[in-house]
Amino acid sequence: MDPGKFDLVIFDCDGVLVDSELLSCRCLSEVLAEFGFELCVEQALELFLGRSSAAIGHYYRERGQVLPDRLLPHLKARVLETFAGALQPIPGIGSVLSALNSPHCVASSSDIDRVSLSLDVTGLSSHFEDRLYTAQMVKHGKPAPDLFLYAAEKMRADPSCTLVIEDSVSGVQAAKAAGMIVWGFVGGSHYRARDGQAILSAAGADRVFARMSDFWET
Structure with missing residues (x-):
């Protein structure tokens, strides 16, 4: 499915936007x-x-x-x-964000200070401005759906028309529990010695990809 056709695209931060894990x-x-x-x-x-x-x-x-x-x-x-x-950005993420026309935001398990610093250091903050949502803002963190549902509510998006990009099992599970489509990303350095495809597919990811240059492939 074309990511540009979703009402909202939610990006996890660590391991998806920045190579931090x-x-x-x-x-x-x-x-x-x-x-x-x-x-x-x-x-x-x-x-x-x-x-x-x-x-x-x-x-x-x-x-x-x-x-x-x-x-x-x-x-x-x-x-x-x-x-x-x-800290370095995930290769190719800047191009993806620049080309993405759908509304998009960050929903991260990290606290707001860490997310803000991560985006500032890597030059990605302008792509999100204040559209940053973290586990501090909800009662239950991932793998509960609370954070993704909170982000969708704040962005005024239908969860069923929302795409989530995640790199972790707990994140994939949270997105599926929220009724969202989730793509697993395994291009971070923490997956070099692990079978990310198998791990995130088993968690329920609707698609798994390893390079941001493949983001638009459907």
Whole structure:
């Protein structure tokens, strides 16, 4: 289906607009280690890809471990510092956004500070302006449908005529639960050693593609 025919196109940020997932998971692994928790980058990707920071605390509480209060603020500072110096846009995303005539926005599990910085650093902020929606704005984050439904409501779009571009299982599941069409994107560096096609297809993606140059292929 032609993406230009949708009432709304929602982009996830991390791993779709910016190549951030490996950077953020490395930061998470390093900061956890500093506080005495062991979690390798591969485990971080498996557990928290596409999830909010609240999911990290929930994961450890379920296992009888409580993260120190200062861990998540320390993680946020580390991620923002790392992004400011090393974050890159997904190749080809600028061309896609420039050519896209449909209304479009961002719906991300990251907090608004991180999303704003990511778009500023990579030169993508002008494509979205204030059309940024995050997990902070809803009760339940991905894989619940709340965030996508909230974004569609704010953009005055019919969920059934909305296309979501996602790179994570939780994001794909959230979009399907919202009654939206979802395309899985596996062109981020975090999928170099993983079968993203199989992972996102199994999660329910209606289509999976690996290069933004293929965005318009239907």
